[in-house]
Amino acid sequence: MRKIYPLTWALIAISAMARPQSPALPKTVVQGNPSGIFGQYISDAMKLWKAPGLSVVVVKDGRMVFKQGFGVTELGKPGPFTSGTLAICASTTKAMTAVCMGMLVDEGKLKWTDKLKDIYPEFRVYDPYVSAELTVRDLFTHNAGLGNADGLWVYGYSREEILHRMRLIKPAYAYHDSFIYQNLMYLVAGELIHHISGQSWEDFISQRLFRELGMNHTYPGYSYSLQESSHETPHFIVRDSVRPIPLIDYPSVGPAGGVWSCADDMEKWMLFLLDSATTSSRKRLITAATYREIFKPQTMVTAEQFYPTMLLTKPHWTTYGLGWFQEDYRGRMVQFHTGSLDGAVAIIGLIPTEHFGIYIFGNLDHVELRHALMYKAMDLYCFRDNGRDWSRDMFSLYQSLKDTARKKQTEEAARRVMGTRPSLPLASYAGHYSNEVYGDADILMEGDSLSMKLPNNISFKLRHWNFDSFVGYCNHAWWDQSFVKFTLDGEGKIAQFDMDGQVYLSATKK
Numbered sequence: 001m002r003k004i005y006p007l008t009w010a011l012i013a014i015s016a017m018a019r020p021q022s023p024a025l026p027k028t029v030v031q032g033n034p035s036g037i038f039g040q041y042i043s044d045a046m047k048l049w050k051a052p053g054l055s056v057v058v059v060k061d062g063r064m065v066f067k068q069g070f071g072v073t074e075l076g077k078p079g080p081f082t083s084g085t086l087a088i089c090a091s092t093t094k095a096m097t098a099v100c101m102g103m104l105v106d107e108g109k110l111k112w113t114d115k116l117k118d119i120y121p122e123f124r125v126y127d128p129y130v131s132a133e134l135t136v137r138d139l140f141t142h143n144a145g146l147g148n149a150d151g152l153w154v155y156g157y158s159r160e161e162i163l164h165r166m167r168l169i170k171p172a173y174a175y176h177d178s179f180i181y182q183n184l185m186y187l188v189a190g191e192l193i194h195h196i197s198g199q200s201w202e203d204f205i206s207q208r209l210f211r212e213l214g215m216n217h218t219y220p221g222y223s224y225s226l227q228e229s230s231h232e233t234p235h236f237i238v239r240d241s242v243r244p245i246p247l248i249d250y251p252s253v254g255p256a257g258g259v260w261s262c263a264d265d266m267e268k269w270m271l272f273l274l275d276s277a278t279t280s281s282r283k284r285l286i287t288a289a290t291y292r293e294i295f296k297p298q299t300m301v302t303a304e305q306f307y308p309t310m311l312l313t314k315p316h317w318t319t320y321g322l323g324w325f326q327e328d329y330r331g332r333m334v335q336f337h338t339g340s341l342d343g344a345v346a347i348i349g350l351i352p353t354e355h356f357g358i359y360i361f362g363n364l365d366h367v368e369l370r371h372a373l374m375y376k377a378m379d380l381y382c383f384r385d386n387g388r389d390w391s392r393d394m395f396s397l398y399q400s401l402k403d404t405a406r407k408k409q410t411e412e413a414a415r416r417v418m419g420t421r422p423s424l425p426l427a428s429y430a431g432h433y434s435n436e437v438y439g440d441a442d443i444l445m446e447g448d449s450l451s452m453k454l455p456n457n458i459s460f461k462l463r464h465w466n467f468d469s470f471v472g473y474c475n476h477a478w479w480d481q482s483f484v485k486f487t488l489d490g491e492g493k494i495a496q497f498d499m500d501g502q503v504y505l506s507a508t509k510k
Contacts, residue, residue: 030380052072054069054369056068057270059267060354060356060357086228089258090257093254094323094337098323110136110192112137114135120195122163125167126169140322141322143299144185147180148182150182157455166184202224216265221254234343277290297320324337334349343363346361360374368398373391424494429450430444434505434507441504460475461473485497
């Protein structure tokens, strides 16, 4: 199973970093209010990116300076995408969970440096040393050794079950030795909030954060928001055509990416963040020390794990705070984060020294127009500069990365050995298989071909590729195809299969 996440393109982008870049455009000074320029720019850029709908809000110097919805919530239907349309915050939720943890720190119920073995001994990971050393801070910084294991929440396991299975995941690198972006540690943070406060993460964030900020249209999950009248519909580009896709709810991912909100409420969230975590009624929700801790660089981010945008923005450093990516842009420190789930995106960008913030929701899978609009708004509102067409430059960058990816796929396909047959009759591959981390998989005969059933109603149609390898096409048609390679034992029977690096053992071989 290969899902495309925000950082995936960076692996392709690194090879392009040595390419000569276009010279910087001359500065065009903005006269008067930049909002008219920005609104027209968004409308024009949406056509290039085929974006069905967006909502955008900009705050500057303690007030909202731009807020507007564009396009529609679903192609082919008249419902407008407005500033009140509910959309998925996805991974921009992480910063909210960090603030919630900060409240418990300020109340003296735990410290960022507390070791989990002392305050949450039920949780542990594969390596006993790491289990003994993990701190509360480690839950937020993506550098504790855990690789990307998103299949656990994609497959619909409960948070309790995910935490139990995490002890079976072998580390991807040594503790504090690298950086790999992942979501599971934020699920642990949510469960720790529950453990320490006695409130579920959903109740805590709703009562202690959303209610305090007057974010009356913000919810800790999709199921909590059903009474609202306007929701975004996710979309995906299939053969150059933008199409609506079904909404998939992943309730377990809540603390890492489950919040639903709207531009109207994101205005309140950004004003709160830019005012040292102070509400409109002048109430501080976290102390100044905790506020600084959240935005302080905690770990370096490797080029491979940062965004391909760095090829254009050319930051001198890239770091991660507690729920925030960080870089320098035009001499200022930028705090930002994207959010992406099937068919929908979000981005938040702050320049605290300029008292500037922007939040964007979009209903097209990985429409990187979000990055372009973030930097365009920074140029217009902070630097009074309208010289660079970020939409055009970002579109060219991401199109080049897609072309490179397609070329690699074509080259891989060309290496396929034609005219081969499976070693055994297809029925011999059918059976029950299991992976100790991800659970069960059933290979079934359906007519004259094979299919695979996975948890959470995920299935693949398997088509022979070569030898004992098959290519799988998911019932979620917007997911990438997966390759399934079977291995025979010394008796000529199926021992296991490998699916995108995950090994499933035959039930008779466990």
